Each structure stands twice: as C-alpha cells, then as structure tokens.
Amino acid sequence: MNRSLLSLVAVAAVDSGACGARAASGTTVIVTPDTSMTNQDKNKRVAQAAEILNNSDIVCFDVDSTVIREEGIDELARYCGKGTEVARLTKEAMKGSVTFQDALKLRLDIIRPTQRQIREFIKSHPSTLSPGIKDLVNYVRNNGSSVYLISGGFDCLIEPVAIELGIPLTNVFANKLLFYFNGEYAGFDTNQPTSRSGGKGDAILQIRQIHPESNITMVGDGATDLEASPPANNFIGYGGNVVRNEVQTRAQYYVTDFRQLMQPDNCTFKNLNQNNS
Numbered sequence: 243m244n245r246s247l248l249s250l251v252a253v254a255a256v257d258s259g260a261c262g263a264r265a266a267s268g269t270t271v272i273v274t275p276d277t278s279m280t281n282q283d284k285n286k287r288v289a290q291a292a293e294i295l296n297n298s299d300i301v302c303f304d305v306d307s308t309v310i311r312e313e314g315i316d317e318l319a320r321y322c323g324k325g326t327e328v329a330r331l332t333k334e335a336m337k338g339s340v341t342f343q344d345a346l347k348l349r350l351d352i353i354r355p356t357q358r359q360i361r362e363f364i365k366s367h368p369s370t371l372s373p374g375i376k377d378l379v380n381y382v383r384n385n386g387s388s389v390y391l392i393s394g395g396f397d398c399l400i401e402p403v404a405i406e407l408g409i410p411l412t413n414v415f416a417n418k419l420l421f422y423f424n425g426e427y428a429g430f431d432t433n434q435p436t437s438r439s440g441g442k443g444d445a446i447l448q449i450r451q452i453h454p455e456s457n458i459t460m461v462g463d464g465a466t467d468l469e470a471s472p473p474a475n476n477f478i479g480y481g482g483n484v485v486r487n488e489v490q491t492r493a494q495y496y497v498t499d500f501r502q503l504m505q506p507d508n509c510t511f512k513n514l515n516q517n518n519s
C-alpha cells in the first residue's frame with residue numbers, strides 16, 4: 243500500500259468513529275481509546291498532520307521514545323545496576339504530586355552516574371533511532387525548515403543522536419549532568435528549562451524569541467510534549483514505540499510511523515532563505 247493510500251485509510255478510520263470522535267480544527271478531542279485497537283488503528287488525522295508538518299518553519303522533536311526507541315534514563319539506570327529502584331520510583335512519582343525536577347533529582351540521586359560510566363554506557367549502548375526518523379529529519383530540512391531536539395533527558399546521551407541526524411548542537415535543549423573534577427556525579431543544571439515541569443514549553447518560548455513569526459510544531463510521545471502546545475502552534479503525537487493513552491486521546495493528530503508524515507505531493511517546499519538546519 244502506498245503512503246498516500248495508507249493515510250486515506252487512516253483518516254477514514256477516524257471519520258468512521260474507530261477513534262471515538264473526529265475533531266474540528268482547534269478543538270480538544272475527548273475520546274475513549276479502544277485498548278483492543280492496534281497501534282495502526284490509533285492514528286488520527288494523518289493527512290492533516292503531514293500537511294501541518296509541511297507548513298511548519300520549525301519542527302521540534304522529543305527524543306526518548308520518539309527520535310530514539312528507548313528511555314535514556316531507564317537504560318542508564320539499568321546499566322548502573324539501579325534499574326529496578328528507578329523504575330519503582332518513576333511509578334510512584336507518576337501517581338503523586340512530585341514535580342518533574344524532584345522526580346529527576348530523586349532518580350539521579352539513586353543512579354549517581356560517574357563520567358566514566360556515562361562514557362562506557364554511550365559506547366556499549368548506543369541509542370536506536372526510531373524507524374523513518376532519519377528520512378523525516380532530512381525531509382523537513384529539504385523543505386527549508388529547522389529541526390530542534392527538546393528533551394528531559396541528558397545532553398551527553400542526546401548529542402550523539404543529534405550528530406547522527408545532522409542536527410546542530412545549538413538546536414538541542416536537554417538537561418546537563420554535572421560532575422566533580424574526579425568524575426563523580428555532582429548533580430544536574432537546574433537552570434535548564436527542560437529540568438522543570440512545563441520546561442519543554444519554555445524551550446519553545448526561547449526558540450520563538452529568536453524566530454518570532456515561526457510556525458512551530460512539537461512532535462512527541464509524552465504528556466510533556468503535548469503540553470508544549472501552546473506555545474508551540476501544533477502538536478503531533480507519535481506512538482511508534484509506546485502509545486500513551488492520555489496523549490493519544492488528547493492529541494488532535496497522531497501517527498505511529500514517521501513515514502506517514504512524509505507526503506512530498508502536498509509539500510509546499512518553502513524557500514525561507516533561512517539557516518537550513
């Protein structure tokens with residue numbers, strides 16, 4: 243099945259009520275997802291999502307479970323022998339009223355990764371790119387748009403991913419781990435916007451300060467990505483690695499395969515005379 247046909251089928255599935263309701267532009271979608279649906283069935287308004295992407299000046303991607311298949315902090319915790327403890331804490335944090343920054347601190351206080359562990363972890367556990375992301379990033383850039391990575395993860399784990407995708411490190415927002423001179427863990431930089439609740443939205447506001455008229459789209463799997471719009475103009479949910487029901491329910495646009503967003507037939511191929519990064 244070719245891509246445009248695939249999109250039409252997906253949109254038809256939404257229209258026919260498979261996802262519970264069809265959203266008008268600008269409205270909030272309240273639907274109850276059918277847990278028996280396959281990931282493919284969970285797509286929402288795919289053709290419109292592709293159009294939104296084509297019309298974006300800046301596309302910001304979440305990293306963990308979006309650009310890459312894994313959750314970096316969980317993988318790092320497992321590598322440092324603290325996987326179970328951290329997973330338990332994450333579960334508890336999600337139930338209660340722990341702020342993002344406190345949850346991050348609690349988990350890092352358990353892992354306490356040294357600089358050497360980080361180096362060895364990156365070498366032995368390179369991140370796995372999600373299917374189609376490399377082509378999608380190139381597609382967005384060829385359309386004259388800029389690509390950013392906005393992550394609640396750590397810059398030392400994300401930079402190799404940015405380099406692999408050809409994204410300048412100046413276009414990366416992520417948390418920064420701090421180390422003592424002997425390489426022991428010393429904490430994290432609490433000045434980074436992504437270290438706080440609502441931080442991805444703050445990162446987008448920073449981008450908007452530099453590019454005030456830009457049409458900005460956030461793409462991600464998580465609630466923090468969804469909540470970054472606004473200030474992002476649009477949000478496209480991604481469920482290719484994990485489908486989070488809250489996000490799939492609330493997102494106006496949802497795809498489970500990045501290749502669904504590449505529809506060159508609809509592409510306007512903007513020529514903005516801007517930095518093609």
Ligand SMILES: [Mg+2]
Nearest residue numbers: 304306307464
């Ligand atoms: Mg994520």
